[in-house]
Amino acid sequence: MTPIITIQGLRKQYGDKTVLNNINLEVAPGQIIGYIGPNGAGKSTTVKILTGIIQDYDGQVTVLGKNLRDSVMEVKSKVGYIPELAELYDLLTPREYLTFIGKLYKLDDHIIEDRATRMLTSFGLIDNMDQRMDSFSKGMRQKVLITSGLLHNPSIVFMDEPLSGLDANAVILVKELLQALKQEGKTIFYCSHMMDVVEKVSDRIILINNGTIIADGTIEELKQGNSDTLEQIFSRLTSNGDFVQRADDLAAAMSDRNDLKL
Amino acid sequence: MNKLFLKFAMLPAPFWRSLGADTDQLSAILDMRLMIDNRRPIGFGRRQTQKKEIKHGTITSTILFTFMGAFYSLPLFVVPDRVISLALYFTIIFLMLTLSLITDFSNALFDNKDKYTLFPRPIDDRTLVLAKLLHIFIYLMRMVIPTSFAAWCLLTYQDGWTSTLVFPIAITLLTFMSLFVVNGVYLIILKLTTAERFKDIISYFQVIASVVFFAIVYLRPRNINIDVNALDPARYRWVQFVPSYWLASFWKWLGHPTLLGGGVVTTLCGLLVPVFCIVALVRWLAPEFTRKIAGIDGAEVSMPITARGKKAKQNRLYLKLATLFNRSDAAKAGFMLAWLQTSRSRTFRMRVYPSMAFIPIYFIYLLTQNGSSIAEAFSALHGSRKYLLLLYMSSYVLINGLSYMLMSDQYKAAWVFYSSPVDPPGKVMIGAFKALCVKLFLPFFIAITIFILYIWGISVVPDILLAMINVLVLAICMARISMRQLPFSSMEHMKQSGGRVVRSLLTMLIPGVLGFAHYLSMEIWWLKLTLAFLSVALLWFIWESYATTTWANVRKEEM
Numbered sequence: 001m002t003p004i005i006t007i008q009g010l011r012k013q014y015g016d017k018t019v020l021n022n023i024n025l026e027v028a029p030g031q032i033i034g035y036i037g038p039n040g041a042g043k044s045t046t047v048k049i050l051t052g053i054i055q056d057y058d059g060q061v062t063v064l065g066k067n068l069r070d071s072v073m074e075v076k077s078k079v080g081y082i083p084e085l086a087e088l089y090d091l092l093t094p095r096e097y098l099t100f101i102g103k104l105y106k107l108d109d110h111i112i113e114d115r116a117t118r119m120l121t122s123f124g125l126i127d128n129m130d131q132r133m134d135s136f137s138k139g140m141r142q143k144v145l146i147t148s149g150l151l152h153n154p155s156i157v158f159m160d161e162p163l164s165g166l167d168a169n170a171v172i173l174v175k176e177l178l179q180a181l182k183q184e185g186k187t188i189f190y191c192s193h194m195m196d197v198v199e200k201v202s203d204r205i206i207l208i209n210n211g212t213i214i215a216d217g218t219i220e221e222l223k224q225g226n227s228d229t230l231e232q233i234f235s236r237l238t239s240n241g242d243f244v245q246r247a248d249d250l251a252a253a254m255s256d257r258n259d260l261k262l
Numbered sequence: 263m264n265k266l267f268l269k270f271a272m273l274p275a276p277f278w279r280s281l282g283a284d285t286d287q288l289s290a291i292l293d294m295r296l297m298i299d300n301r302r303p304i305g306f307g308r309r310q311t312q313k314k315e316i317k318h319g320t321i322t323s324t325i326l327f328t329f330m331g332a333f334y335s336l337p338l339f340v341v342p343d344r345v346i347s348l349a350l351y352f353t354i355i356f357l358m359l360t361l362s363l364i365t366d367f368s369n370a371l372f373d374n375k376d377k378y379t380l381f382p383r384p385i386d387d388r389t390l391v392l393a394k395l396l397h398i399f400i401y402l403m404r405m406v407i408p409t410s411f412a413a414w415c416l417l418t419y420q421d422g423w424t425s426t427l428v429f430p431i432a433i434t435l436l437t438f439m440s441l442f443v444v445n446g447v448y449l450i451i452l453k454l455t456t457a458e459r460f461k462d463i464i465s466y467f468q469v470i471a472s473v474v475f476f477a478i479v480y481l482r483p484r485n486i487n488i489d490v491n492a493l494d495p496a497r498y499r500w501v502q503f504v505p506s507y508w509l510a511s512f513w514k515w516l517g518h519p520t521l522l523g524g525g526v527v528t529t530l531c532g533l534l535v536p537v538f539c540i541v542a543l544v545r546w547l548a549p550e551f552t553r554k555i556a557g558i559d560g561a562e563v564s565m566p567i568t569a570r571g572k573k574a575k576q577n578r579l580y581l582k583l584a585t586l587f588n589r590s591d592a593a594k595a596g597f598m599l600a601w602l603q604t605s606r607s608r609t610f611r612m613r614v615y616p617s618m619a620f621i622p623i624y625f626i627y628l629l630t631q632n633g634s635s636i637a638e639a640f641s642a643l644h645g646s647r648k649y650l651l652l653l654y655m656s657s658y659v660l661i662n663g664l665s666y667m668l669m670s671d672q673y674k675a676a677w678v679f680y681s682s683p684v685d686p687p688g689k690v691m692i693g694a695f696k697a698l699c700v701k702l703f704l705p706f707f708i709a710i711t712i713f714i715l716y717i718w719g720i721s722v723v724p725d726i727l728l729a730m731i732n733v734l735v736l737a738i739c740m741a742r743i744s745m746r747q748l749p750f751s752s753m754e755h756m757k758q759s760g761g762r763v764v765r766s767l768l769t770m771l772i773p774g775v776l777g778f779a780h781y782l783s784m785e786i787w788w789l790k791l792t793l794a795f796l797s798v799a800l801l802w803f804i805w806e807s808y809a810t811t812t813w814a815n816v817r818k819e820e821m
Binding site for chain 1 (some may be wrong): 581584591592594595598599602603606607670672674675677678679680681682683684685690750
């Protein structure tokens with residue numbers, strides 16, 4: 001099957017700091033990819049490159065069969081991006097904001113109206129559709145943000161911590177949504193720190209640390225016959241596992257105790 | 263420089279402590295704020311340029327303030343009575359400071375960016391309020407020092423070392439007075455109203471107050487060539503109630519007698535009223551500040567559908583207009599965003615709407631420059647060609663609106679432009695430009711046109727049309743040269759806040775040149791026609807260039 005995303009030798013530097021170091025990756029269509037890693041590992045940078053937000057990088061990136069560098073607008077029009085707790089123009093109402101976003105994707109008015117209404121109804125926000133978002137809670141904003149990322153019916157959806165701020169019911173809804181999108185043949189690139197969710201929803205898990213992929217496979221392949229959870233695998237691969245000692249040291253520092261083991 | 267100002271603001275630390283503020287926290291907060299101001303966000307690959315821009319901006323404003331300060335100190339030259347001349351001078355500075363406080367620093371007291379950083383900490387309301395006020399004070403001092411420099415030199419030269427020493431004290435007290443009076447009014451309103459209504463009330467107050475102060479500054483009696491000997495002290499007893507006179511009366515003790523009296527009481531007022539204002543503000547008005555401020559935006563609630571919401575659903579004029587004026591979807595998006603945001607952003611309304619009132623005030627100011635009364639000036643209008651003044655001054659509204667349309671507290675929300683397939687981004691920018699023209703400029707220009715037609719008649723229609731094209735050329739030109747940014751994608755920086763009033767007035771000079779060219783062509787019909795053709799061609803050319811701005815040419819803030 002032709003990969004829907006191909007990354008070859010991807011590197012990205014900010015000044016002297018290397019954020020992505022020779023990433024090579026192929027993603028088959030219709031999969032849910034769990035893209036995980038510690039803070040600062042390079043997850044968001046990868047996603048920003050794949051969505052065309054960051055354009056100065058080294059290496060080759062092909063999305064939907066198009067070279068990203070040459071066809072960035074075409075790629076942007078076919079992918080959706082849902083950032084973590086991103087800012088939105090909250091003086092607008094969801095209806096106005098989604099109309100604005102729809103226009104950026106060249107959608108017809110009636111399509112915007114229809115999709116926005118149906119999606120916000122599913123999210124339980126239909127009564128808030130004409131209220132300014134400055135009075136919205138974090139979860140309500142995140143729902144509008146998810147709607148805005150899906151409004152143009154993208155083939156690939158990049159989600160960067162989409163569950164941030166959502167309550168338990170909304171989390172269940174989004175998890176079901178991921179499966180529904182997969183059924184529709186969409187590819188989902190899902191970044192998160194919520195290991196249990198990633199473990200449950202992902203067809204394939206990619207673990208990145210210090211800008212390099214250090215593990216790649218299904219959850220079963222990553223377990224390698226052990227009964228470890230994803231959280232344990234994550235911890236084993238990205239830290240030296242001395243959490244008890246470090247927690248102790250933290251508590252000691254707080255109370256000015258001098259039993260720090262350096 | 264900031265460290266020096268911080269030390270200066272913390273000089274009366276024992277006094278701040280006696281008011282109930284925690285000076286360690288106060289100093290830490292101020293230090294942090296000044297550090298943040300120095301570290302504005304930077305765009306991709308634009309680090310050096312922007313730093314230089316800030317530095318150049320600061321130097322330019324300092325030069326501007328010094329220049330304006332020399333102009334303000336005119337009374338000290340021409341009025342022989344030192345106390346009266348200083349009273350006039352302090353009044354001008356007081357008005358300038360108050361206007362600047364209302365227009366430039368109006369939201370500094372209420373911005374609740376501290377909601378998650380400071381509000382949860384054990385910081386007293388008094389410390390928090392004082393920190394905010396002293397932060398503004400530091401920025402005021404950056405304006406006041408260059409502005410008062412000329413007067414200080416002059417006083418040193420004319421009066422000797424006593425004035426050299428007393429003047430900085432008086433000017434600092436004046437700054438405090440202005441700072442605490444304006445913010446005192448805000449806090450009183452905050453105390454008397456609910457957090458929800460406060461936003462609207464303060465917004466109207468700011469618009470009205472800035473217009474009133476602008477009117478006072480420009481329509482005040484300008485005949486400062488006072489014949490001191492002809493003054494009747496009995497008629498001027500009221501000056502003893504004017505704060506700037508209290509401060510000027512300090513000079514009475516330095517051996518400068520005055521005709522208008524005053525003495526111990528006025529001097530004591532000058533010294534004690536600023537102190538009283540500080541005490542009143544920090545002791546009585548500051549408590550409950552955090553709770554109220556947190557309540558202004560702190561509605562993490564799901565509200566039932568509101569009347570305003572229903573109205574918004576029915577009234578979707580912006581969509582119809584966006585379709586009417588734009589062909590591409592990106593331009594429609596820019597038009598819609600600009601239309602809606604400019605209606606709802608308090609900052610935008612506060613900064614731009616008063617400029618519509620400033621134009622007629624400034625027009626009257628220019629008309630009465632020769633000493634004639636307003637009635638005399640109006641009756642002589644018909645025979646003149648002063649309508650050109652009014653027409654070209656209207657560009658101020660559009661250019662002012664354009665510059666504020668780039669700014670937003672939520673500038674980070676502009677990430678959507680970068681992730682969506684918008685190409686070229688100039689389409690969004692031109693859409694937003696059109697929205698501002700239709701919504702802000704056109705109604706204002708029509709109102710001016712009606713006035714002009716009433717006074718001068720139908721014969722000036724060609725001039726009105728030519729002026730309108732020229733104003734549009736000017737605005738699109740400024741947008742193309744210095745405002746190639748996506749709408750609402752840039753953050754407003756406190757460091758650049760000061761001196762907007764002065765800068766705005768300078769913006770009026772450029773249309774002046776265009777207007778003068780128009781004036782010269784009035785008698786020669788073919789020249790006027792040539793100018794019109796040239797303007798239309800120029801408008802088309804620059805319009806196209808702006809509308810095709812590529813991503814490489816867009817100025818960005820960090821997302």
